[in-house]
Amino acid sequence: MEITGQYLMNLILNGLLIGFIYALMALGLTLIFSVLGVVSFAHGEFYMIGGYVLFFLLDTFTGLNPLIAVVLAGLATFVIGFIFERLFLRPMAKGEIERPGEYAILVTFGLAFFLQYIVLAIVGPYPKKAQRFFDLPTLDLGWISSTATTLRIFDIPLSAARLTAAALAVILLVIAIYFMYRTWTGRGLRATSQDKQAASVVGINPLNMSTLAFGLGTMLAGMSGAALVTVFSWVPAVGVPASSKSFVIIVLGGMGSLPGAMLGGLIIGLVESLGAGLLPDPNRALAYKDAFGLAIFALVLLIKPTGLFGREL
Amino acid sequence: MIELDVHDVYKNFGGIQALNGVSFGIRGNELIGLIGPNGAGKTTLTNVLDGVYKPNQGEVMLNGRRISGLPPYEVARRGLGRTFQVTRAFRRMTVLENMLVPAMALHPAARQKDFHDQAMEVLEFLTIEHLAGEYARSLSGGQQKLLELGRLLMLDPDIIILDEPFAGVHPKLMETIYEYIMTVHEQGKAFIIISHDMDSIFTLSKRLLVLNYGELIADGDPKVVKEDPVVIEAYLGEEEEEGPTVIPARRLAISEETGEGDDA
Amino acid sequence: MNRSLLQWIMAGAALILVLAVPLLLSNYPYWLHVAIVGFFYAILASSWTLLAGHAGQFSFGHMAFMAIAAYTTGILGRDLGLPPVAGIIVGTLLSGFVGLIVGFLCLRLRRTYLALFTIAFSEILRLSLNSELDLTGGPNGLHLERLLETTSRVPYYYIMLGLLLASLAFMYWLARSRFGLFFRAIREDEEAAAAMGVHVVRYKIMVFVITSMIAGLAGAVEAHYIEFITPNILIIAQMSLVIAMAVIGGIESLVGAAIGAILVQFALEFLREIPLPEALMPWVVEMGPRLEAIGLGVGEHGILTNAWRLVVFGLVLMLTLRFARNGLIFPIIDRLFRQRARKETVAKRVQAGEVEP
Numbered sequence: 001m002e003i004t005g006q007y008l009m010n011l012i013l014n015g016l017l018i019g020f021i022y023a024l025m026a027l028g029l030t031l032i033f034s035v036l037g038v039v040s041f042a043h044g045e046f047y048m049i050g051g052y053v054l055f056f057l058l059d060t061f062t063g064l065n066p067l068i069a070v071v072l073a074g075l076a077t078f079v080i081g082f083i084f085e086r087l088f089l090r091p092m093a094k095g096e097i098e099r100p101g102e103y104a105i106l107v108t109f110g111l112a113f114f115l116q117y118i119v120l121a122i123v124g125p126y127p128k129k130a131q132r133f134f135d136l137p138t139l140d141l142g143w144i145s146s147t148a149t150t151l152r153i154f155d156i157p158l159s160a161a162r163l164t165a166a167a168l169a170v171i172l173l174v175i176a177i178y179f180m181y182r183t184w185t186g187r188g189l190r191a192t193s194q195d196k197q198a199a200s201v202v203g204i205n206p207l208n209m210s211t212l213a214f215g216l217g218t219m220l221a222g223m224s225g226a227a228l229v230t231v232f233s234w235v236p237a238v239g240v241p242a243s244s245k246s247f248v249i250i251v252l253g254g255m256g257s258l259p260g261a262m263l264g265g266l267i268i269g270l271v272e273s274l275g276a277g278l279l280p281d282p283n284r285a286l287a288y289k290d291a292f293g294l295a296i297f298a299l300v301l302l303i304k305p306t307g308l309f310g311r312e313l
Numbered sequence: 314m315i316e317l318d319v320h321d322v323y324k325n326f327g328g329i330q331a332l333n334g335v336s337f338g339i340r341g342n343e344l345i346g347l348i349g350p351n352g353a354g355k356t357t358l359t360n361v362l363d364g365v366y367k368p369n370q371g372e373v374m375l376n377g378r379r380i381s382g383l384p385p386y387e388v389a390r391r392g393l394g395r396t397f398q399v400t401r402a403f404r405r406m407t408v409l410e411n412m413l414v415p416a417m418a419l420h421p422a423a424r425q426k427d428f429h430d431q432a433m434e435v436l437e438f439l440t441i442e443h444l445a446g447e448y449a450r451s452l453s454g455g456q457q458k459l460l461e462l463g464r465l466l467m468l469d470p471d472i473i474i475l476d477e478p479f480a481g482v483h484p485k486l487m488e489t490i491y492e493y494i495m496t497v498h499e500q501g502k503a504f505i506i507i508s509h510d511m512d513s514i515f516t517l518s519k520r521l522l523v524l525n526y527g528e529l530i531a532d533g534d535p536k537v538v539k540e541d542p543v544v545i546e547a548y549l550g551e552e553e554e555e556g557p558t559v560i561p562a563r564r565l566a567i568s569e570e571t572g573e574g575d576d577a
Numbered sequence: 578m579n580r581s582l583l584q585w586i587m588a589g590a591a592l593i594l595v596l597a598v599p600l601l602l603s604n605y606p607y608w609l610h611v612a613i614v615g616f617f618y619a620i621l622a623s624s625w626t627l628l629a630g631h632a633g634q635f636s637f638g639h640m641a642f643m644a645i646a647a648y649t650t651g652i653l654g655r656d657l658g659l660p661p662v663a664g665i666i667v668g669t670l671l672s673g674f675v676g677l678i679v680g681f682l683c684l685r686l687r688r689t690y691l692a693l694f695t696i697a698f699s700e701i702l703r704l705s706l707n708s709e710l711d712l713t714g715g716p717n718g719l720h721l722e723r724l725l726e727t728t729s730r731v732p733y734y735y736i737m738l739g740l741l742l743a744s745l746a747f748m749y750w751l752a753r754s755r756f757g758l759f760f761r762a763i764r765e766d767e768e769a770a771a772a773m774g775v776h777v778v779r780y781k782i783m784v785f786v787i788t789s790m791i792a793g794l795a796g797a798v799e800a801h802y803i804e805f806i807t808p809n810i811l812i813i814a815q816m817s818l819v820i821a822m823a824v825i826g827g828i829e830s831l832v833g834a835a836i837g838a839i840l841v842q843f844a845l846e847f848l849r850e851i852p853l854p855e856a857l858m859p860w861v862v863e864m865g866p867r868l869e870a871i872g873l874g875v876g877e878h879g880i881l882t883n884a885w886r887l888v889v890f891g892l893v894l895m896l897t898l899r900f901a902r903n904g905l906i907f908p909i910i911d912r913l914f915r916q917r918a919r920k921e922t923v924a925k926r927v928q929a930g931e932v933e934p
Contacts, residue, residue, distance in 0.1 A: 097899075102688070384771065386777060418776070446927060
């Protein structure tokens with residue numbers, strides 16, 4: 001296998017495209033961690049559910065605008081996250097739970113188990129994949145050309161599905177950033193994440209902020225899944241590597257650091273793509289794809305147990 | 314005889330120099346008070362002595378052997394015990410079990426029942442023997458403090474460092490703690506007591522160490538140290554920032570000058 | 578005296594019952610199999626309880642150690658012709674060795690980071706097992722030699738039961754010994770434990786090595802019983818199941834976790850099919866397609882629950898965590914066999930002013 005500049009570019013571009021969606025998903029997890037102080041071990045399962053909701057929406061309501069479907073998928077995961085937080089996590093903040101640290105890990109782990117199996121039960125194990133949202137216009141300008149399914153820049157193929165997903169992720173990231181830094185609620189969330197007591201003194205209800213943060217976090221995960229279900233084949237177990245990736249990203253980027261999470265997402269997308277593409281044995285490479293990020297993650301944890309930059313747990 | 318030597322210890326974190334060339338020695342069963350304004354480095358010094366931190370420079374010798382750089386459990390075994398500012402009893406273990414942990418740690422060949430009587434004796438001395446079978450978490454704050462002190466004794470250390478033993482303690486408990494310190498001291502152990510409670514420190518200690526900004530600015534007889542101008546300044550500097558009575562007066566003065574007020 | 582005698586009689590009766598099960602179930606080899614698998618999970622759940630509940634190390638790599646031994650004995654059997662018993666020994670030792678390394682690597686990792694790291698370790702192992710087709714057979718799995726030259730399940734029942742009882746006895750002894758004291762001190766407050774002279778490094782590594790060896794032993798033996806393993810034994814969902822069993826049984830109780838595991842295993846089997854009266858069956862068949870649409874199925878005598886049984890356990894896990902932190906089984910054992918009731922009452926009496934604090 002020859003490694004040409006073009007091949008490398010292919011890997012880099014495709015890696016970045018996926019990286020944007022990972023960034024969105026990781027942003028959700030960072031939001032949850034920074035406001036609640038909890039790493040949700042079920043984050044990948046919300047990503048998984050988002051994908052399924054989108055698939056079934058588009059499958060059932062054929063005329064539905066896919067962008068609306070993505071939003072609806074996000075709403076679905078928001079609601080599930082909201083309910084879970086109110087029932088199982090809020091008691092922690094109210095001091096009703098012994099050994100909350102241990103509890104948070106176990107109960108979100110339990111949620112992951114529950115969600116994975118409930119989806120498996122309802123949907124079954126056979127893979128699903130959604131149709132790409134938009135066909136690209138056909139065009140040919142030499143260096144850049146496109147068919148319905150693929151865009152070609154300097155002969156590097158980028159699938160329409162992947163492009164759409166990435167574009168969607170970028171738009172959502174921008175909206176999310178605007179929300180967090182420019183709106184009152186967003187600032188409230190950030191204030192709560194920095195100092196709960198101080199925030200409550202100025203009239204922000206930390207309990208409600210926590211619920212909101214969790215719901216928004218799971219919503220972002222759900223929308224990431226909704227974007228990627230057009231790219232990847234979906235099974236109920238797809239949440240597990242997604243969870244792992246999210247953990248890797250937030251530890252790399254720093255727990256609680258919003259920009260760190262986004263940067264981390266792009267890095268992991270690149271690492272996976274390059275790792276899979278550059279490993280000499282193509283069969284192994286694909287199977288180990290998920291392992292690259294994990295390996296880096298394990299190494300980072302060993303060298304710096306609190307992540308690259310970001311606050312301590 | 315107990316010998317502790319702290320040679321020129323430096324400790325910094327990132328850009329902050331927490332300890333700046335601290336040196337002192339202990340001979341025999343001294344009863345030393347360690348005082349200084351907030352942030353002076355008292356707990357950092359304790360952590361260095363205890364092995365939680367490794368000094369960047371300098372060394373600590375206990376009874377002729379180097380303990381700086383050793384992990385806390387080794388330091389504990391060599392004869393240095395300490396308490397923490399916040400009581401840290403083993404909550405989901407019984408009071409008796411709490412007491413047995415250091416005993417078992419120090420005596421690899423012993424069985425738990427070998428130390429049962431000794432543990433009960435110490436608990437009795439601390440007036441909490443009736444709680445022996447209770448989980449530490451159901452004890453009151455004061456009782457947990459006493460448990461910590463008892464636990465220390467089971468370690469049989471030569472030197473005991475108490476970090477704020479009197480903080481938030483009611484008078485009756487204070488008495489028990491005083492008695493503890495005096496009795497154990499008479500039995501031959503050295504104490505370093507960190508406290509902001511000046512009355513207690515001056516009553517108990519025969520020698521005073523004063524830290525300020527990581528430096529040892531005084532070391533000697535409490536009566537003398539009390540009058541030392543350097544020490545007074547160190548504390549006065551802090552009082553001005555913290556004392557509630559000072560600030561309103563200042564503000565009042567300023568507002569009078571600038572003419573602010575309801576009728577301005 | 579009376580109470581103590583009663584406790585011994587109850588324990589004795591339970592033991593006799595458990596030993597006699599194969600005789601009672603000799604016509605139902607399937608249920609013997611369920612029991613054997615139940616014992617296997619019981620060993621895993623109770624050893625995880627020692628690691629997480631007693632020593633406070635919330636490691637999610639437990640199944641990985643189990644898998645290491647299973648694959649080791651399988652591979653050595655296939656490539657070197659090593660007999661099962663030898664393979665089991667080597668596998669167990671290797672699990673212990675990897676446990677040593679992982680324990681060492683985890684020394685500086687605090688709770689959530691420990692959980693994340695061990696998940697990563699487990700997943701990397703699983704992905705490797707899936708990819709290294711030449712070595713492990715990949716997703717197609719690995720065949721192993723049977724442990725005994727018999728088609729009956731009865732000897733395996735006693736072997737697994739024996740392993741369970743032996744490991745419980747060992748871990749119970751450990752928990753009551755100085756080591757248990759140190760493990761719990763480390764769990765409660767590692768820094769304070771160190772200040773009290775507890776060699777935290779040694780004991781944290783020790784608990785990893787011991788529990789990974791126990792998990793490995795169970796895994797290797799089970800592998801030679803089932804005669805087949807795939808990387809799916811390592812999936813996170815399996816770890817979740819073991820955790821659910823430990824939590825439901827009682828995360829601080831070795832026996833509670835073991836019993837919890839056995840009960841959950843049997844419950845999962847019982848719940849495979851919800852029996853309905855024969856009269857209702859025609860209606861069930863008619864409802865077939867609609868049932869299937871939500872993941873249920875039509876069985877011979879009732880409704881097949883399929884994956885829904887596990888959904889139920891996920892829910893039970895979450896509810897147990899929320900409302901019964903000590904587990905569901907442990908409180909029962911505690912009332913029957915201990916006198917812990919005394920524990921909180923003295924404190925209460927102090928509060929009521931009856932006793933001087």
